[in-house]
Each structure stands twice: as C-alpha cells, then as structure tokens.
Amino acid sequence: MEDIQEFSDVKFQGIKINYLYVCKRKLWLFSKNITFENTSDKVLLGKVLHEYSYPKESTKEVLIDNLIMIDILSDGSIREVKYSSKMKEADIMQVVYYLYYLKQKGIQKQGIINYPKEKRKEVLELTPEYEEKVKQALKEIEEITTKPFPPPAQKQRICKSCAYFEFCWG
Ligand code: SF4
Structure with missing residues (x-):
C-alpha cells in the first residue's frame, strides 16, 4: 500500500523515465514544458513510424489516468514502438515503468518494444530488479526536476x- 501512495504522489509520464536515461538535462527541460518544434526528434519519428508500420493491427490506444498513453495489443500485452534501438535502456525502462504503473492498479501485463525499422522486438516482464530500478528512477526524476536550474x-x-x-x- 505504501508503494501505491508514494507512486500516486509522483505521477510521472513514461517519457520522463525515458529522458532520465537519455539525458538528464533533456528531462529537466521537458519537465518545465520547454518544447521546440523539431521533426527530427526520435520520439516524433517513433510515433510516425508506428502509424505506418501497423496500420491494420488490432490495437487499442488507452490513456491511463491522463498520464500515459499505451497500446494494448489483441493478446493483452502493452507496446511501445521506437525508431531505433540506440537508446535501448531508456526504451526498456519506459516500458517497465508502464508495467510497474499498471501493477499498482492490479493489472499484470507483458511489455513489448517494437523496432520496425530493424525488424525486431524486445519482450519484457516486470521483475523485482526492474521494480527496484523504477523506484530509484522515480526518486531521481523528482530530485532533478525540482532543481531550479x-x-x-x-x-x-x-x-x-x-x-x-x-x-x-x-
Ligand atoms: S541537445 Fe538534448 S541530449 Fe544534448 S545536452 Fe541538450 S538536452 Fe541533452
């Protein structure tokens, strides 16, 4: 129960977890809603790629608690589509965070990361090690984003x- 309470106190979007592993400065800027138009950004490319790669697949896009938008596949897994696997650890932690978040709500899922350009996928389960890593990441995000600079x-x-x-x- 304590975890659930702590977790709802720090409602971070999955993208912040991703940015924590990509660049802490990027995380801070994003958390302050400082954004710039840039179509070369890999997050945007991932979204575009997603639409073109799986046009007919039966998925349901679900927004949970106004925080995280995830694809639920027909087999019940959740999925993220990424442009490339260069930031693999960041991608994994983002999906693992979603699994952790869903677990707090009593929902157990498997996570899938698709890299359509590379024609490969990563299948993830929420292990105790990943849970610990997510908790640490959430603490670190709070520390970084509450700094004035x-x-x-x-x-x-x-x-x-x-x-x-x-x-x-x-
Ligand atoms: S350009 Fe982006 S990745 Fe590089 S330091 Fe700035 S915020 Fe970080």
Whole structure:
C-alpha cells in the first residue's frame, strides 16, 4: 500500500523515465514544458513510424489516468514502438515503468518494444530488479526536476537529433 501512495504522489509520464536515461538535462527541460518544434526528434519519428508500420493491427490506444498513453495489443500485452534501438535502456525502462504503473492498479501485463525499422522486438516482464530500478528512477526524476536550474549540457551522440539541440548548442 505504501508503494501505491508514494507512486500516486509522483505521477510521472513514461517519457520522463525515458529522458532520465537519455539525458538528464533533456528531462529537466521537458519537465518545465520547454518544447521546440523539431521533426527530427526520435520520439516524433517513433510515433510516425508506428502509424505506418501497423496500420491494420488490432490495437487499442488507452490513456491511463491522463498520464500515459499505451497500446494494448489483441493478446493483452502493452507496446511501445521506437525508431531505433540506440537508446535501448531508456526504451526498456519506459516500458517497465508502464508495467510497474499498471501493477499498482492490479493489472499484470507483458511489455513489448517494437523496432520496425530493424525488424525486431524486445519482450519484457516486470521483475523485482526492474521494480527496484523504477523506484530509484522515480526518486531521481523528482530530485532533478525540482532543481531550479537544468543540469549542464554535455555533448553526446544523440544531441544532433534532439529537439533541444539549438537551445543547448546554438
Ligand atoms: S541537445 Fe544534448 S545536452 Fe541538450 S538536452 Fe538534448 S541530449 Fe541533452
């Protein structure tokens, strides 16, 4: 019960978990609703790819608690579609977070990450290790996003395709 209470106190969207593993500065900027139009952003590309890759598949897009939008597949699994597997750990943690969130609501699911461009998928179960990692991640997100200033920019490979590129390096 304690976990449920703690969890509802810190209602983070899955994308924040993803950004925690991609770039902490990106997480901070996103959490302050600082956004820029940038069609090269991989999150947007993933969404577009999703629509083109599975046009006929029977899925149900569900918004849970106004927080997370997930695809429920016909076999009951939940799914995320990603542009590439370069940020695999971030993708895994995002889906594992959804599984954790659903578990707090008494719903047990399997998670699937599809990488249609690479024609492969990752199947995930919520293990005790992942649960622990999610709890740690939620704490870290709270610490980062309640700071008055963002972490300093650090050049990394993904910067060139990040929506905040101009903001950080322009
Ligand atoms: S441009 Fe690079 S440093 Fe800046 S938010 Fe994006 S990933 Fe982080």
